[in-house]
Amino acid sequence: MKTPNAWTMSDASAHPVLLLVSRRAKAGHEAEFEWLMAEFIHAAEAFPGCLGAQLVHPGDEEDVEDTLYHALMAFKDAQSLDVWQKSAERSAGLASIEPYLEGPAVMRGISGLAHWFQAPAGVKQTQPPRWKVALVTWLGIFPTVYLLFLELGEVLAPWPLLPRIFLLTMLVVIIMTWGVAPQLTRLLKPWLFPSAKPSVHKGPERP
Known part of the structure; x- marks a missing residue:
């Protein structure tokens, strides 16, 4: 059974996919969140199939009122993404970050340029x-x-x-x-x- 957060597309299983995750840090805990996210992204980048990851900070976009952090992760295919989402490394990273988060995660999978x-x-x-x-x-x-x-x-x-x-x-x-x-x-x-x-x-x- 796939995890609730898993995202796959059967018609794009052989193509690179992007995962965009948006989260809001608790007020006053932004530094802890950013430090733990840096560790999380480092673990993701070392994971087989990951092509790269980047954290976009609030204010890095045109909408300066936005308080969301956006984690952009690229994987070589949907299967690699699914393996990462089921991994112990991801679970441990999310558990360490959770106390510093506010509100639910907004996840969006992107496959292909279309x-x-x-x-x-x-x-x-x-x-x-x-x-x-x-x-x-x-x-x-x-x-x-x-x-x-x-x-x-x-x-x-x-x-x-x-x-x-x-x-x-x-x-x-x-x-x-x-x-x-x-x-x-x-x-x-x-x-x-x-x-x-x-x-x-x-x-x-x-x-």
Whole structure:
């Protein structure tokens, strides 16, 4: 039996997946939470199948009023994520962090680039074709990577190759997920979802 927090998608079992977990730390215990989360992420990164993990602090996004911490974790496939979610390392880490948390966890699994481009709220529509997703993804990633190289190229030049790639790709994922992709979706909505129509609530059918 899968754990309640496990997230898998049968149609994406062979593709990399992202797990986004949002939590709020208890007031006055932010330092303890951040220290324990650093240990938790370190354990996750050492786990087989984990491609990387990052903690996004409140205020790192445009909404400065947000008090949530966001843990973004990438795994090579859904099976690797499921193994991590059932592991003793994860259970021990969560148990140590729990006393410093307030409210329930909000977990969201993301598989593939198409989940960057969701139909607007209140609209019934399937995902756009893969070629449109690929084109819009490139339109977002190209300037994002270019600007990151301009801003960080000299700073990261002395770094070894692997840490440099890890940091740049993690920044690209974060910027795309919370910044660029939502803006592109809003701008290109008529092209991405040409047949999208607001859903109309229908009353119960007569027998």
